[in-house]
Amino acid sequence: MTDFVHYLCKGCGKTATMKRTAFDWRCRKMSRPQYCGIQCMTTNLHTFLPRLDTSGGPDSCWDWQGRRCGRGYGIANFHNRPIWASRLSWILHNGAPEKGLHVCHRCDRPPCCNPSHLFLGSAAENNKDKQAKGRHTFGERVSGNILSYADVKEIRQALASGQKGIRLAEKYGVSPVTISAIKVGRIWNSRGSDYSIFEKGM
Ligand SMILES: [Zn+2]
Ligand SMILES: [Zn+2]
Structure with missing residues (x-):
């Protein structure tokens, strides 16, 4: 009978299984398996969100729980390179920003990675925003190009019911x-x- 080894996946936190022979071979040749599969090995929202402190709800600051630099900005890994956690959050939610644009915080809290607290700006715009701070509130949107969790849910439902992407855009x-x-x-x-933890507030 084939013997299976159970281990915890570092990405999704679920129990993964591997055949005893494959497990022993991996431990001898390389290292203990840490992830259940390639899905959890690559950085995506599935592995990124559990590393944020989202206990305050959708409008609160989601602080990065991992490594931080001296000024408090979170440092994550993406494609084997270090990246600002807030920038990675923007990439995972809105796609890669154009070259030369910074991901800035509307809430002025460096470890925060809540996509609704982030906006794109040049270095000059970033400074201008800092002067104007106090006028902004949490979760407010400066422009219409940032979607909320509720919007994405609606878009997915609309797409599933056969609506055209161009109309939704x-x-x-x-x-x-x-x-x-x-x-x-x-x-x-x-x-x-x-995002199911936010369902009630939506
Ligand atoms: Zn996993
Ligand atoms: Zn924030």
């Missing part, structure tokens, strides 16, 4: 590329499961 004020990225799960790809 007009309705939500985003580009059709963003809609198709949501459709194929390139961004907002937590499959809905990780």
Whole structure:
């Protein structure tokens, strides 16, 4: 009879299984298996969100629980390179920003990774915003191009019911590329499961 070894996946936290022979071979040749599969090995929202402190709800600051630099900004790993956790949060939710643009905090809290607290700006705009701070409130949107969790849920439902992506793009004020990225799960790809804690407030 085949013997199975159970271990905890570092990404999703679920119990993964591996055949005893494969497990022993991996431990001898390389190291203990840490992830259940390639899905959990690559950084995506599924592995990123559990590393944030989201206990305050959708409008609170989601502090990065991992490594931080001296000024308090979170440092994450993406494609084997260090990256600011807030920038990674933006990439996973909204896609990669254009070259030269900074991901800035509306809440002025360096470890925060809540996508609704982040906005894109040049270095000059970043400074201007700092002067104007106090006028902004948590969760407020500066422009229509940042979607909320509720919006993404609605878009997914609309797509499932056969609505055209181009119409949805007009309705939500985003580009059709963003809609198709949501459709194929390139961004907002937590499959809905990780946002379930916010369902009540939505
Ligand atoms: Zn896993
Ligand atoms: Zn914040």
